[in-house]
Amino acid sequence: EAGVAQSPRYKIIEKRQSVAFWCNPISGHATLYWYQQILGQGPKLLIQFQNNGVVDDSQLPKDRFSAERLKGVDSTLKIQPAKLEDSAVYLCASSLYRTAVNSPLHFGNGTRLTVT
Amino acid sequence: DAKTTQPNSMESNEEEPVHLPCNHSTISGTDYIHWYRQLPSQGPEYVIHGLTSNVNNRMASLAIAEDRKSSTLILHRATLRDAAVYYCILRANTDKLIFGTGTRLQVFP
Numbered sequence: 001e002a003g004v005a006q007s008p009r010y011k012i013i014e015k016r017q018s019v020a021f022w023c024n025p026i027s028g029h030a031t032l033y034w035y036q037q038i039l040g041q042g043p044k045l046l047i048q049f050q051n052n053g054v055v056d057d058s059q060l061p062k063d064r065f066s067a068e069r070l071k072g073v074d075s076t077l078k079i080q081p082a083k084l085e086d087s088a089v090y091l092c093a094s095s096l097y098r099t100a101v102n103s104p105l106h107f108g109n110g111t112r113l114t115v116t
Numbered sequence: 117d118a119k120t121t122q123p124n125s126m127e128s129n130e131e132e133p134v135h136l137p138c139n140h141s142t143i144s145g146t147d148y149i150h151w152y153r154q155l156p157s158q159g160p161e162y163v164i165h166g167l168t169s170n171v172n173n174r175m176a177s178l179a180i181a182e183d184r185k186s187s188t189l190i191l192h193r194a195t196l197r198d199a200a201v202y203y204c205i206l207r208a209n210t211d212k213l214i215f216g217t218g219t220r221l222q223v224f225p
Binding site for chain 1: 217
């Protein structure tokens with residue numbers, strides 16, 4: 001099966017600019033996640049969707065970050081305006097179900113964002 | 117969220133077995149033990165998970181202590197491709213997957 005697709009692979013912007021990341025999950029996967037991974041740290045969950053509804057966005061900095069999952073398939077994550085501390089890899093993941101048993105997360109290879 | 121403790125780094129030689137430990141003394145009865153790994157410049161990859169019994173799959177084995185306060189991921193014959201950061205994560209059924217800093221495994225030829 002095709003994996004989780006993310007684009008772009010790399011992005012360099014200046015602070016205060018805006019940026020958007022795109023994710024196409026594995027076909028049929030109802031749950032979609034966006035994680036932020038700062039260099040040297042483990043991934044941190046930003047937002048979780050179940051179909052096109054938000055399940056958890058408690059760690060999403062809502063003053064500058066937004067995400068949507070139209071029609072319950074593709075998703076975009078936007079940052080506006082970007083800050084230096086947003087430099088990180090943004091990972092998208094999907095899973096068949098929300099439950100843990102027999103439903104592991106499948107991750108894309110991420111978008112590396114550098115804010116200068 | 118229940119916490120796990122892993123060594124920051126470990127080393128192994130190629131074709132030798134590797135035992136990656138994880139302590140989780142505050143584990144609850146509904147927490148599954150998950151292992152993911154992250155190869156350089158890639159997203160994390162699911163390895164294995166279990167609840168109480170030891171588990172085997174094509175990638176690795178998971179040995180879970182009888183009191184469930186610790187577990188060990190076993191790579192039976194390490195290859196250079198196994199060099200990665202390995203994350204041990206506790207997750208109840210519908211909880212989110214929370215990553216720590218993991219163990220960086222180096223494999224030498």
